[in-house]
Amino acid sequence: MSEITADELMTVSAARELTDRTVCFVGIGLPSTAANLARLTRAPRTVLVYESGTIGSKPANLPLSIGDGELAETADSVVPVTEIFNYWLQGGRIDVGFLGAAQIDRFANLNSTVIGDYERPKVRLPGGGGAPEIASMAGQVIVIIRQSTRSFVERLDFRSSVGFGDGRGDRERLDMPGQGPMVVITDLGVLRPDPETKELTMTQVHPGVSAEDAQEATGWDLRIAEDLTETEPPGEEELEELRRLKATVEEVEA
Amino acid sequence: MAEVVALTEAIGDLVNDGDSVAMEGFTHLIPFAAGHEVIRQRKRDLTLIRMTPDLIYDQLIGMGCASKMIFSWGGNPGVGSLHRLRDAVEHDWPEPLELEEHSHAGMANRYAAGASNLPFAVMRGYVGTELAERSSSTIATIECPFSGEKLTALPAIRPDVGIVHAQRADREGNVQLWGIIGVQKEIALASERSLVTVEEVVDELEPRPGAIVLPTWALTAVAEAPRGAHPSYAHDYYDRDNGFYQRWDKISRDRDSFREWMAENVG
Numbered sequence: 001m002s003e004i005t006a007d008e009l010m011t012v013s014a015a016r017e018l019t020d021r022t023v024c025f026v027g028i029g030l031p032s033t034a035a036n037l038a039r040l041t042r043a044p045r046t047v048l049v050y051e052s053g054t055i056g057s058k059p060a061n062l063p064l065s066i067g068d069g070e071l072a073e074t075a076d077s078v079v080p081v082t083e084i085f086n087y088w089l090q091g092g093r094i095d096v097g098f099l100g101a102a103q104i105d106r107f108a109n110l111n112s113t114v115i116g117d118y119e120r121p122k123v124r125l126p127g128g129g130g131a132p133e134i135a136s137m138a139g140q141v142i143v144i145i146r147q148s149t150r151s152f153v154e155r156l157d158f159r160s161s162v163g164f165g166d167g168r169g170d171r172e173r174l175d176m177p178g179q180g181p182m183v184v185i186t187d188l189g190v191l192r193p194d195p196e197t198k199e200l201t202m203t204q205v206h207p208g209v210s211a212e213d214a215q216e217a218t219g220w221d222l223r224i225a226e227d228l229t230e231t232e233p234p235g236e237e238e239l240e241e242l243r244r245l246k247a248t249v250e251e252v253e254a
Numbered sequence: 255m256a257e258v259v260a261l262t263e264a265i266g267d268l269v270n271d272g273d274s275v276a277m278e279g280f281t282h283l284i285p286f287a288a289g290h291e292v293i294r295q296r297k298r299d300l301t302l303i304r305m306t307p308d309l310i311y312d313q314l315i316g317m318g319c320a321s322k323m324i325f326s327w328g329g330n331p332g333v334g335s336l337h338r339l340r341d342a343v344e345h346d347w348p349e350p351l352e353l354e355e356h357s358h359a360g361m362a363n364r365y366a367a368g369a370s371n372l373p374f375a376v377m378r379g380y381v382g383t384e385l386a387e388r389s390s391s392t393i394a395t396i397e398c399p400f401s402g403e404k405l406t407a408l409p410a411i412r413p414d415v416g417i418v419h420a421q422r423a424d425r426e427g428n429v430q431l432w433g434i435i436g437v438q439k440e441i442a443l444a445s446e447r448s449l450v451t452v453e454e455v456v457d458e459l460e461p462r463p464g465a466i467v468l469p470t471w472a473l474t475a476v477a478e479a480p481r482g483a484h485p486s487y488a489h490d491y492y493d494r495d496n497g498f499y500q501r502w503d504k505i506s507r508d509r510d511s512f513r514e515w516m517a518e519n520v521g
Contacts, residue, residue, distance in 0.1 A: 064496040065331035067281020072433045082366045085359035124343040126329030130358040133379045162382035174381045
């Protein structure tokens, strides 16, 4: 098997965060890949909820959009979009929300709206979509984002969704039902919020990545855990399944 | 009673310059054929409303049909940017586009309030985000009159015209749809005038598990438009053309290749 890429390590690490029977609210892209990988390997009873209204989807192929027909065909239930957000997310029935973003700050607040000024942006990004309420209401949040000084910034250009706000106690002040981002998975390793300050701390690096590499890819003075660990490389089953899944999307491109 | 009419006639009658128009379909059942007819009839100054603008609004914006957009997620799903939307926002091409930006949950609730004849929707949401500041004329904090709890209020959306696609209708104009039903019902009922395009008009609607029916007396017009959702899809009729969504990235990246493609394929 060919060498493991940083993106594969990121996806596998995210999948490992899911325990069996977890109810996951999934966005498209890396989150969907990671959640499906978990379902097809270590956590077969993971429940996937897509914002298009499909509950308990079990796709064999990786969907390109959150509304591909296969998600509806393999679902336990298909409900209106109003219901998915009101009864299921706001109703407190989602354990884990998976989010990506273009920028993240030290308190895991996310920007998926604009780079530059809002009125005259350098890059107009797609926008928040389902993220603002997922970030607030899911039991906890897993963030997946590639780590670089462009994405790990001292100050977000726009706060699309809230992690820990300006630090400890902010989620409580804002009356947010969920615990917030308990883990951030990157192509370099894993960060978790400090239990006291809520500031993201690098707790784990992928094989071949040093603490210095992680600091260099971060736009603020990064906290590194004293007991920094290394990611266990993917097992053969994880990697095979991941590559099979990825191939189901790439076939479309061909 | 909805009239069953030709698509050209339906768009000509229902959509006026300056109208607010919602063409919905959450990935599934996006009314592309109707959107293309709006482009061909050169409608202008529209306020386009849609949770996920998708390729259809990218095309309408690039062809100069819109002056404002109300939305919650403006990307090409699984692929990347909507380049025509970006060009309008970043460079005012072909003309400036005013944005009113919300979250998915907010948009869905605003539609439901519109369908329910309520002036506003209430939810938990937007707290701590900059969306609440940017769209402050349409996002407000209210207090629950019973518990005193702070909640978020959003004005109802009542478009002048709501357009959705569905699988089929009978000759009376009763519409049946199934699969991912998104916000189709909410938009049809929230809008002043509504148009449903369908894959086919049949003699009788056979019951199907999970299907909903929009009764003819709740709609304004129904028009037959086979493959009218392509490159989106109609469940049990044809699949989403994922390859086209990927090709659109290249077609739409450049102004000239976009205009050329539109001239050749839409007219």
